[in-house]
Amino acid sequence: TSKRDIARAFGIKGAARIDLKRILKELESEGHLQKRRKTYRDPDSLPPVSVLQVMEPDSHGDLFARPVEWHGEADEPRILLVLKSSDPALGANDRILARLTEVKAEDHRYEGRLIRKIGSNPIRLLGIFRKYAEGGRIIPIDKGSDKEWQVPERDVNGAKDGELVEAERAGPKNRMGLPNARIVARLGDPSQPKAISLIAIHQHGIPDAFPDEVIAEADKAKPAPLGKREDLRDMPLITIDPADARDHDDACYAHPDDDPKNKGGHVVWVAIADVAHYVTPGSALDREAWKRGNSTYFPDRVVPMLPDRLSGDLCSLHEGVPRACIAVRMVLDAHGQKISHRFTRAMMKSAASLNYQEVQAAIDGQPNDKTKPLLSPVLEPLYAAYHALKTARNHRQPLELDLPERKIVLSDEGKVVSVDFRDRLDAHKMIEEFMVLANVAAAEELVAKRTPLLFRVHEEPSPEKLESLREVAQSAGLVLAKGQVLQTRHLNNLLEQAEGTEFDEQINLSTLRSMTQAYYGQENFGHFGLA
Incomplete structure (x- = not known):
């Protein structure tokens, strides 16, 4: 709720708004309110993806839910469920995974x-809908699938002939004849840009549905207890990600070393x-993760390696929510050289979820409003540590390729609006340096414990590739x-010779092409590019 909304609600006008501003500031400083951009809200909040328990319908027939996991000091919030006609029926005490939007209503x-x-994992399919007299059929576009699905009239959900639709199995699995399906989403013209990602997923056999046993294991997962973990919940670790990040995998924090021996x-x-x-x-989760190997990202969606219950909830470091983590404490000298490190299994609570642009702007x-209170205690010490690491990097002289990343900007309809260069900020470089350092520490730890591991190996270029690069440079x-x-x-x-000249991009690309392909191996032959 904004200050204007509050003033309107209480009939506050004229000079009295100055007093309102003062009261809001006092409430914010005491922790009763938290200001985000230009609005004030209770600091107790739920993650954007949460597990909920459905409550009994109220007297108006509206369906509400409560969070299964709640750590706030305020009263447990109520969530109004906004259901689509294609959603399955829900009853009291059902557990669901839901995407949340914060609103300011009287009763929720x-x-x-x-x-x-939760507890259900219907088979899903993607295909072209063909309309018939009583319902229709779906012709799957899945690679290698030749089975059609029958859609009763009641389950057509308004789909038109020739549309790309997403559907799920309906009715018993062992019925005779064509299996029944219920259309849950109409995706429109299959030639439209927004359909391309879904078609690519199915045409290339990318697994986008999880087996029942995998979903069951994920659904049974509960938030990790503190137990013997180191308690880092009071440490202001923050996540820094792209503005459109779907999850938060890592967090960081830095402070000056108070050891007099490490001035x-x-x-x-x-x-x-x-x-x-x-x-x-x-x-089952482990076997499925091995099968997938990674999450697959598209411009408008992601096919995760793990179910939403983990990837979007329990394994995402949401702001203000206790989460189990593995942390490493690394001590640097004034010149950015790592002196020591220590790994710990811990419990953390992210102080803020920030994006690269707002961190750099701060x-x-x-x-x-979000970064200002974090500037002195959190952001400036992070950048101080980064500048020390830059000193060590300049001495080490890793390969400094300048190849700006391109970002494809899509409209709401999925059409390409523009192809822009992504700004490469110091905030990006800082997180990269921290992650490289943490990986070095992890490798050293595993080698010291004689634990088998895979190294990221990057061997030096071949003489033939170097000679080709030399010819390009001479030309x-x-x-x-x-x-x-x-x-x-x-x-x-x-x-450096090419920087700022007409040959800048050509030399950068030619240098990249002269490099050998990095690979994972059991022997540590070093990483040429990182020096």
Whole structure:
């Protein structure tokens, strides 16, 4: 609710609004309110994806739910369920996974939209709907599928002939004849841009549905208890991600080292979600993760490696929610060299979910309402540690390729609006440096414990590739010296010669093409690019 809304609700006008502003500031400083952009809200909040328990319908027939997991000091919030006609029927005490939107209504704080009913995992399919006299049929576009599905008239959901539709199995599995399906989403013309991602998923056989046993294991998962974990909930770890990030995998925090023997040094914490607590070796979740290997991202959707209950909830470091994590505490000297590290299984509570742009703007002197209180205690110490790491990086001279990432911007209809360059900010580089450092610490820890592991290996370029790069450089009037053992500083010197000239992008791309393909291996042959 904004200050204007509050003033209107209580009939506050004129000079009295100054007093209202003062009262709101006092409530904010005492922790009763939290200001986000230009609105005030209770700091107790729910994650955007939550497990809910359905309550009895009220006297008006509206269906509400309560959160299964609630850590706030305020009263437990009520969630109004906004259901579609194609959603399955829900009853009291049903557990569901829902996507939440915060609202300001009299009798509820959130609206919830059903992702799925927990304990159910209906088979889904994508196909072209063909209308007949009494209902219709769906012709699947799944790779290798030749079975049609029958749709009774009551389950057509308004679909038109020729539309791309998403449907789920309806009725018993062992019925004779064509299986029955219920249309749950109309996706329109299959040639339209928004349908391309879904068609690509099915045409390439990317598994976008989880087996029943995998869903059952995920549904049984409960938030990890503190137990013997180190309690880091009072440490202001923050997540920094793209503005459109769907989940939050890692968090960081830094502060000056108070050890008198390490004058000017820094302590950097990096925490990641403790996925291994939920995905145990040999489990159905583990086998499915092995099968998928990774999450697959499209411009308008993601096919996750793990079910939503984990990827969007228990294994996502949401702001203000206790989450199990694995954290590493790394001590740096004033020149950015790592002195020591320590790993711990812990419980954290993210102080803020920020994006790269607002973090960089805060450091550049333009903080917003969310970053301003974090600037001195959290953001500035993070950047101080990053600048120390930059000193070490400059001494190490890793390969400094400048290849801006391109971002395809889509309209709501899925059409390409523009192809933009993504800004590469110091905020991006800072998180990259922290993650590389944490990975180095992890490798050192596993080697010290004689634990088998896979290294990311990047061998030096072949003589033939280097000779080709040298010819490209010479044609541009630039020099890549020969007759010496190649080091990344030699390639950086070439890149510096090209910087700002008409050959800048060409030399960067040619240098990239001269590199060998990085791979994972049991032997540590080093990483040429990171020096």
